[in-house]
Amino acid sequence: MNIAFPGRSFESDSLAVDGFIDLIKGGFENPEGIRGAIRIYVPEHPEQSFIANYGPTLAVEKDDPGRAVDTEVEIPIATIHRIFREFEYLDWRDPSIIGTVSFSGNLGLANHLAKPCIRPSSWTQARFRRAEDLHRSRSYHALDKVEHLHRPSQRMILKAISEGRPLVVSGLEPEPPCKDWTLDKLAERFGNAVVRVRSVAHRQTMAEFVGELQDFMANPHDNIIEGFVKPYTEGANLPNEMWADFGPLFVGPDDFIAPQLWLGAVPTHIPISSLHRDPLTGFLFQVMGRKRLDLYSADQAELLSPMKAYNNYQPCWFKPEGPDYKIYPRAEEARCISVTLEPGQLLLQPEGWFHQVYALDSPNMSVSYFWRY
Ligand SMILES: [Fe+2]
Structure with a gap:
């Protein structure tokens, strides 16, 4: 209902x-x-x-x-x-x-x-309201940095989630091996894994995808061919073969919605995800290249003009990368925290934080997963 x-x-x-x-x-x-x-x-x-x-x-x-x-x-x-x-x-x-x-x-x-x-479910709306109340009670709009933790315990992760507090986690090495990945190493280890399904007949393996990606990077003019599909997996399901290396950490795999793979050549001058918020707590595991996330606490919702109609996630009308303060004057008061993720680091982003994502390097690879609860 x-x-x-x-x-x-x-x-x-x-x-x-x-x-x-x-x-x-x-x-x-x-x-x-x-x-x-x-x-x-x-x-x-x-x-x-x-x-x-x-x-x-x-x-x-x-x-x-x-x-x-x-x-x-x-x-x-x-x-x-x-x-x-x-x-x-x-x-x-x-x-x-x-x-x-x-x-x-x-x-x-x-x-x-x-x-x-489209319309949000009542459940989604309740999640966002809960995050707004929590962030307001903790004055997260005044937070000026995200805490970094080296090898936190499961208990520390669950505490941060319950407090709605983002964290950058490092020290995940040596198990699983989560840095020093290259395209060649991915193709060698996971060559037969299906990473992109383009149609019933066209299922692309990691080896094929990496080949296409390397051709693209050698011939960047392909970028402007009309109808060209960019070499980016854009949140495809993480193949089973890759779970052991990139699967969820800290709690069991059943506690997560199917992980998504973000691998490919990406623009670095514009956001690859524009400003929005998700109703679930996300883990973003950075594997190749760096990513920058600009986080805005949920208690600043009314400054950012979130769209009235949305469903699985809520985009904002306001675009921080090209701010128009004449149309969105209240956005001038909004404060964000920028976090740069290096390969091997993981961002814990509790539900309801608005975020915008830049890839700082290309090629880039991340694995993201949402906690179910
Ligand atoms: Fe998101």
């Missing part, structure tokens, strides 16, 4: 389209003043098509559906029903969703309209 938007199923397609309009209107925000019009065309019910006009709010018109617009979106009625079933965890990148929708015209506008279709 979602307190933010309880309606999840409809007796008719026509009610589903009306529900869809309410959903996007309710989640719509436009702090940067985007303007334009999108036609939403439902192929099974052309008479239900409508035009969404961007302004301070979203205005919907149905009376002149044939008029000129900036963007055309065609979305089957089955996908609209599915959005309602899944909006608490829907991921637009899922090929079985995005593959059903077609776009033409200004794609930026279509992208902006995808945001208000």
Whole structure:
């Protein structure tokens, strides 16, 4: 049951389209003043098509559906029903969703309209409120550095989690061997492990991926070829073969959600993850290259303009890498703590901390895992 938007199923397609309009209107925000019009065309019910006009709010018109617009979106009625079933965890990148929708015209506008279709679960909202209360009671906005611990005990880790306090952990050597990794060593040790699934037919092994990555780094002009898929695993599931070396530490593997692998050539001048917060406690294990994280405590939420519509994680409208204090004046008061992770170090980031991530070196490799509780 979602307190933010309880309606999840409809007796008719026509009610589903009306529900869809309410959903996007309710989640719509436009702090940067985007303007334009999108036609939403439902192929099974052309008479239900409508035009969404961007302004301070979203205005919907149905009376002149044939008029000129900036963007055309065609979305089957089955996908609209599915959005309602899944909006608490829907991921637009899922090929079985995005593959059903077609776009033409200004794609930026279509992208902006995808945001208000999702909603947080009541559980996620409660987690964020809990973190905000905890951080406020401990004045974490005034914290100016993250504590470093060398070989902490499990008890020290659990205490930091219960206090919502981030930690940088070092001294994990010699077991498991978690630094001095190179691309060649990865290909040699885990050559047959599947690191990226691009389609049913195309499963890429570590050896193939490392080959592609090395070609890319030797020919950086490939970077600008249209449609080129960047050589980055972007949070793929960590292959089983790699668990012994990069699997979760301090508590049992069953206490974590499947670890994710972030390996590849990455830009170092822009954030690889823009400002957001997660409802679960994360462990980020740095393996190759360095990463910098800028952390903002949860009690500063109202300074950072977190998006109203979100589900698995909550992005912010405010972008610290290109701050616009005219639009987001309160963000000037926000204070962050910067942490640079060296290979072999691990960041413990309790639930609810806002963070933005830069890769300082390329290639870069991290393994991340979320604690279940
Ligand atoms: Fe995150």
